[in-house]
Amino acid sequence: MAEIRLKNVSKRWHNFVGVDNFDLDIADREFLVLLGPSGCGKTTTMRMIAGLDDISEGEIWLGDRMVNNLEPKDRDISMVFQSYGLYPNMTVYENIRFPLRVRKVPKELHHEKVMQAARMVELVDFLERRPAALSGGQRQRVALGRAIVRQPAAFLMDEPLSNLDAKLRVSTRAQIKNLQHTLKVTTIYVTHDQIEAMTLADRVVVMNKGVIQQVGTPTDIYDNPANTFVASFIGSPAMNLVSGDIENGTFRGPGITIGGLQINVKGPVTLGFRAEDASLVFEGGELGAEIYSMELLGEATMASFRMGDQLVSIKSGKEYRAEIGDVVHAAIPASICHLFDARTGVRIARTPGN
Amino acid sequence: MPHRAFFAFIMPSLLAMLLFIALPIVSVAVQSLYVEHERVVTEVETCAPFAGCTTETRVDAEATEKLRDAEPLGRFNGFGTYLDRNHLATAEMNAILTDNAGFADVASRIYNLPFYRALAFTLTYTFVVTPLAMLLGFCIALGVNAIPPFYKGPVIFFSLLPMIVTPLVGALIIYWMSSPQGILGATLQSLLNDSTLSLKSSAVLTWVTLLVYGVWHNAPFSFVVFYAGLQTVPHDTLESAMIDGANRWERIRFVVIPHLMPLATFVALVQLMDNFRVFEPIVGFSAEANATSLSWSIFNDLRGQVDQLFGSAAATSMLTIVGVVILLSPVLVRTWREFNRR
Amino acid sequence: MIVNKRRRPLPLTVLSTTFVLLWVLMAAFPFIWTVWGSFKVEQDFFSRDSWWFAIEGSRTIAQTGSAFTGDGYYGAWVLRDFFSSVVNTVIVTLSVVVVSLTFGTLGGYALARSGYRYTFWLLMLALVFRAMPHITLVSGYLLPFFEMNIWGHLPTAIIVLVAINQPFTLWMLHSFFLSIPKDLDESAMVDGCSRFQAFRLVVIPVMWPGVITTGLFSFLLAYNDFAVTAMLLSQPNQTMVPKIASFLGTIQQEGNVMFAVAAVVSATAPLFVLVMFFQRQIVSGLTAGAVKG
Ligand SMILES: Nc1ncnc2c1ncn2[C@@H]1O[C@H](COP(=O)(O)OP(=O)(O)OP(=O)(O)O)[C@@H](O)[C@H]1O
Numbered sequence A: 001m002a003e004i005r006l007k008n009v010s011k012r013w014h015n016f017v018g019v020d021n022f023d024l025d026i027a028d029r030e031f032l033v034l035l036g037p038s039g040c041g042k043t044t045t046m047r048m049i050a051g052l053d054d055i056s057e058g059e060i061w062l063g064d065r066m067v068n069n070l071e072p073k074d075r076d077i078s079m080v081f082q083s084y085g086l087y088p089n090m091t092v093y094e095n096i097r098f099p100l101r102v103r104k105v106p107k108e109l110h111h112e113k114v115m116q117a118a119r120m121v122e123l124v125d126f127l128e129r130r131p132a133a134l135s136g137g138q139r140q141r142v143a144l145g146r147a148i149v150r151q152p153a154a155f156l157m158d159e160p161l162s163n164l165d166a167k168l169r170v171s172t173r174a175q176i177k178n179l180q181h182t183l184k185v186t187t188i189y190v191t192h193d194q195i196e197a198m199t200l201a202d203r204v205v206v207m208n209k210g211v212i213q214q215v216g217t218p219t220d221i222y223d224n225p226a227n228t229f230v231a232s233f234i235g236s237p238a239m240n241l242v243s244g245d246i247e248n249g250t251f252r253g254p255g256i257t258i259g260g261l262q263i264n265v266k267g268p269v270t271l272g273f274r275a276e277d278a279s280l281v282f283e284g285g286e287l288g289a290e291i292y293s294m295e296l297l298g299e300a301t302m303a304s305f306r307m308g309d310q311l312v313s314i315k316s317g318k319e320y321r322a323e324i325g326d327v328v329h330a331a332i333p334a335s336i337c338h339l340f341d342a343r344t345g346v347r348i349a350r351t352p353g354n
Numbered sequence B: 001m002p003h004r005a006f007f008a009f010i011m012p013s014l015l016a017m018l019l020f021i022a023l024p025i026v027s028v029a030v031q032s033l034y035v036e037h038e039r040v041v042t043e044v045e046t047c048a049p050f051a052g053c054t055t056e057t058r059v060d061a062e063a064t065e066k067l068r069d070a071e072p073l074g075r076f077n078g079f080g081t082y083l084d085r086n087h088l089a090t091a092e093m094n095a096i097l098t099d100n101a102g103f104a105d106v107a108s109r110i111y112n113l114p115f116y117r118a119l120a121f122t123l124t125y126t127f128v129v130t131p132l133a134m135l136l137g138f139c140i141a142l143g144v145n146a147i148p149p150f151y152k153g154p155v156i157f158f159s160l161l162p163m164i165v166t167p168l169v170g171a172l173i174i175y176w177m178s179s180p181q182g183i184l185g186a187t188l189q190s191l192l193n194d195s196t197l198s199l200k201s202s203a204v205l206t207w208v209t210l211l212v213y214g215v216w217h218n219a220p221f222s223f224v225v226f227y228a229g230l231q232t233v234p235h236d237t238l239e240s241a242m243i244d245g246a247n248r249w250e251r252i253r254f255v256v257i258p259h260l261m262p263l264a265t266f267v268a269l270v271q272l273m274d275n276f277r278v279f280e281p282i283v284g285f286s287a288e289a290n291a292t293s294l295s296w297s298i299f300n301d302l303r304g305q306v307d308q309l310f311g312s313a314a315a316t317s318m319l320t321i322v323g324v325v326i327l328l329s330p331v332l333v334r335t336w337r338e339f340n341r342r
Numbered sequence C: 001m002i003v004n005k006r007r008r009p010l011p012l013t014v015l016s017t018t019f020v021l022l023w024v025l026m027a028a029f030p031f032i033w034t035v036w037g038s039f040k041v042e043q044d045f046f047s048r049d050s051w052w053f054a055i056e057g058s059r060t061i062a063q064t065g066s067a068f069t070g071d072g073y074y075g076a077w078v079l080r081d082f083f084s085s086v087v088n089t090v091i092v093t094l095s096v097v098v099v100s101l102t103f104g105t106l107g108g109y110a111l112a113r114s115g116y117r118y119t120f121w122l123l124m125l126a127l128v129f130r131a132m133p134h135i136t137l138v139s140g141y142l143l144p145f146f147e148m149n150i151w152g153h154l155p156t157a158i159i160v161l162v163a164i165n166q167p168f169t170l171w172m173l174h175s176f177f178l179s180i181p182k183d184l185d186e187s188a189m190v191d192g193c194s195r196f197q198a199f200r201l202v203v204i205p206v207m208w209p210g211v212i213t214t215g216l217f218s219f220l221l222a223y224n225d226f227a228v229t230a231m232l233l234s235q236p237n238q239t240m241v242p243k244i245a246s247f248l249g250t251i252q253q254e255g256n257v258m259f260a261v262a263a264v265v266s267a268t269a270p271l272f273v274l275v276m277f278f279q280r281q282i283v284s285g286l287t288a289g290a291v292k293g
């Protein structure tokens, strides 16, 4: 049980930067999710914490120990690998027991601990099988059982659900959440699935190209994205982003005009709003255009418009019907809009009193 | 593939194997039941005046030749050849077992019988060289795996040489080096300060030299196979073990070795088969005075330019084949069981 | 395999590097030493006093005027007619490789593509045949070959070597063919090829790496063979290895060991070249789950 601190950690291979200046404190018992597109350095970050990759720069602290030079086995962590990393020659029971065995835990405690872990991950019926004779979901649970058989300082999980089917993923996700709650162990969880991130995390770290984009609670990240990358990565559909100019609190883009925004900003900006926050209206509104496509989502209907070279989507009730080519209007009140710097993509904070 | 097409494709290969492997085995089996004709002896009575008559026995070369031509196999001998002194030596064994002075006496007397002498060396060679060469090969594989990639190519190149070289030639090279005038032999002499030391001088030293040569010759094969196996060790499992707290040795023991086990079975099988027919080293080292093998005994019987002992060679061959089958039987039985289970 | 080279403890690195160096020395030194020594006179290479003579070559200088001499090679190749055995070796090995591969690819392909049970038994039979010591087979050949009057000729040795080689060739090519998807020849047959055309026009072209690897091992078997060629070839038809063996008996009396040393080096040189150019294939062949040559 410990907090984890990463101080300006970087990872370089020759001149390729895998992780750049990663700086973060992770509280004890926190469930932290690393989220980002493929190749953004999530696995690399985790492997550095585990000690499987060397750190090019910076320090990693586990509790009050600086662990940069410790072997993985001396860091007191458990890890669940994407492809499980089970021992093919050992039974499920032996797989789960292995950490106890090599860590010289007294023999008489083994059976009880293994059984306890096996019960938690519901594997009691499979203890005598080998990994080859298990389904993907069962293997997944063996890896999980092996991680929880002892009380490590932290759990590291690298996309543990990516090999499971959609249904199993939901149930195992719940199981992981529950386990973490019961065991109260600091957990770092890697995924590129934002629903997993949103449902599991206490805090989410969004990464891109090795750089932290935003750290915050799931709600925080959803409601106040720190830049256009986060805005376009989180949410389904992603936030609408329209580029245009702002002057005197009025934004003007191709076919779209929104008033009542911050007055202290001037020049080119990117405006963002979520499809579900805007609404379709018959008259007036901030946007008027031909419908480019209609999608029936079941619980809602989504209309898309082509604004310049961008696609803007707006959700409406599930009974809403219109044809492609119809001209409709949309209400986009200033209160749902986010402004981003057109060049850097960084969020322009709302000044109080606006 | 339909049967007809299958047999059309496999015919040349199958025919070659039947004609030149299966048939010769039958031929050996038949030959082993025959033994060479004795020389035709005629009694000639010469009567000289005064001295009276004397009878002489003479070899009738012409008649012998004729007989050999007519019946090239020789005369039928049943299992006589198998049981004679040069093979199973049943009578001698009986005598030794009924009347002896302790275990050492039994061992040394049995060791003086040619067949058992050859068998003793063959088995020792097979069961000492195989595990040692595999162990050495495994260690080299671990070592080479850890050196910088740039050096791996040349190291593998040199490592292949002892295996790829013609066995007879390799044996000769080592033999010359270890002779008292060669660099190894001379160095040993000066190191041990014994100018009469010669690897050929005692049976023990000869055996040791041959065994060392065998390990040198066989280790590269294990090395290459194990080295390739090491490249496919599952990375994730290895890293799991690291995090689970396994140290270097435990990682080898619990992850690497289990992963290499099927390869080790394969290597062991191949090496047992090859080492059981050890032959060229004995010729190369001129070691026949102190160490002979089953293959060498057959070779020796056949080598005589005038009278080749086909019957004797064939009997030893049959016994060798029995040995091979015994050696292979665990594998065959296991494969057969697995096959039937499917 | 070991992820963190940097964290590998120093003593272990030193130990394993030393071990590898020692092994390389063990593996390479005998060859380097013998190649070097083959250019010396016998009193240097087999010096009773000190092996340092072999390095300096002092007696070589005294006897021939230069530190290196080709006398051994001259003696072996010219005086003792090593040359003709080299020619024989070339004929035998090339023929064995070509015929073995022809038979082997056909048979291996059939074994890989037929789904019937007898393929398993054929492979097991091949395994048993593979285990037969060659000399036991030779003892079966001699008498019939004498009777049929085919003893001593090169073609006899060639076909025998091909046959002895078959079990191993079959196993190896069989596993290579298994790695080629069935769809390939099946789509060719749907497109209008006969089974044999599919084999020749579609499968073999993608099989070249496997065929080359197998060919290398056939070559090694034929080249390195002693039992068959020593017993089945007459004196003038002898290949290199039995020739070297027959050198030994006579040379020792005449004191011309250097002829044998030169012959040994000559016979090893092609193998060096082979390993140098085909190292990758040899390694892949050894590990293809196949059998040693
Ligand atoms: N050993 C290495 N040498 C060089 N570059 C590497 C190495 N390992 C990873 N990288 C690079 O570092 C970057 C980050 O890789 P990482 O595995 O951390 O991605 P990830 O975020 O886990 O992606 P994914 O979601 O696909 O698993 C990638 O661009 C990758 O190509």
Ligand SMILES: [Mg+2]
Binding pocket: A042, A043, A044, A158
């Ligand atoms: Mg990853």
